[in-house]
Amino acid sequence: MTRNMPIRNCWSPAFCRFEYLEKDEEMIELVDVSKSFTLHNQGSAVIPVMTGASLRVSRGECVALTGASGAGKSTLMRVIYGNYLASAGTVTVGGLNVTLAEPRQILALRRETLGYVSQFLRVVPRVPTLEVVAEPLLALGHDRQMALDRAAGLLARLNIPQRLWALSPTTFSGGEQQRVNIARGFAHDYPALLLDEPTASLDARNRETVLELIEEAKCRGAAIVGIFHDSEARQRVSDRDIDVSQFAPGLAQ
Numbered sequence: 001m002t003r004n005m006p007i008r009n010c011w012s013p014a015f016c017r018f019e020y021l022e023k024d025e026e027m028i029e030l031v032d033v034s035k036s037f038t039l040h041n042q043g044s045a046v047i048p049v050m051t052g053a054s055l056r057v058s059r060g061e062c063v064a065l066t067g068a069s070g071a072g073k074s075t076l077m078r079v080i081y082g083n084y085l086a087s088a089g090t091v092t093v094g095g096l097n098v099t100l101a102e103p104r105q106i107l108a109l110r111r112e113t114l115g116y117v118s119q120f121l122r123v124v125p126r127v128p129t130l131e132v133v134a135e136p137l138l139a140l141g142h143d144r145q146m147a148l149d150r151a152a153g154l155l156a157r158l159n160i161p162q163r164l165w166a167l168s169p170t171t172f173s174g175g176e177q178q179r180v181n182i183a184r185g186f187a188h189d190y191p192a193l194l195l196d197e198p199t200a201s202l203d204a205r206n207r208e209t210v211l212e213l214i215e216e217a218k219c220r221g222a223a224i225v226g227i228f229h230d231s232e233a234r235q236r237v238s239d240r241d242i243d244v245s246q247f248a249p250g251l252a253q
């Protein structure tokens with residue numbers, strides 16, 4: 001991709017791969033979502049984190065979640081991913097109502113539609129890096145060689161030295177692990193992506209590569225929700241910023 005390409009408007013229906021969605025359907029949609037935690041081991045104390053959270057993310061669009069530490073950015077992301085069940089309201093991703101979905105539907109959603117680059121890499125020990133990155137494609141039934149080639153291409157692009165590809169990433173540096181995590185998150189062309197601080201511990205060159213991967217994902221029509229503490233990165237890839245502090249329970253009517 002050339003650096004000067006007009007990123008924001010490059011998505012066009014002609015490139016839309018998500019035929020199963022209605023033309024105007026949002027890829028990610030939250031309507032009036034509330035989330036509170038009940039701490040069963042602490043006298044069943046109830047911690048309300050957000051209320052009335054509504055958000056729509058279209059294909060080819062990147063929405064950045066902002067707000068102070070503890071405001072609920074990661075919680076909102078986990079509600080979209082189905083890790084946390086919303087206390088009220090509806091969450092829909094790729095046409096699936098996540099709040100009502102069965103576990104097998106959530107697993108299929110995560111395999112096919114919704115990618116998540118968490119802040120820290122979590123892997124099964126002793127699995128080689130190349131396999132870790134190729135795994136999402138293999139889980140979808142893609143040809144093994146194609147999956148490994150794609151994984152190799154991403155690892156090379158993210159400057160992970162080839163001598164490390166046969167090793168488990170568990171002993172890698174923080175920045176190396178983050179890049180492996182990103183390579184894995186971008187292996188399959190997910191229609192929707194959640195990115196939790198994807199550039200947090202990267203040097204300028206690798207940060208640039210990650211921003212290009214995000215821009216390319218937008219261009220092919222991915223709907224992205226991201227948390228970017230780096231404001232320059234956020235300004236470059238985000239089409240809209242949503243301050244989650246507006247969903248704080250104290251502010252609700």
Ligand SMILES: Nc1ncnc2c1ncn2[C@@H]1O[C@H](COP(=O)(O)OP(=O)(O)OP(=O)(O)O)[C@@H](O)[C@H]1O
Nearest residue numbers: 037038047049067068069070071072073074075076
């Ligand atoms: N599993 C949980 N159980 C209880 N409380 C939780 C849980 N997860 C989050 N919280 C609470 O929800 C609030 C929001 O947390 P969250 O991690 O979403 O904040 P954040 O905006 O991502 O902050 P940061 O910028 O520091 O990552 C915090 O007060 C936190 O303690």
Ligand SMILES: [Mg+2]
Nearest residue numbers: 073074075227
């Ligand atoms: Mg967080």
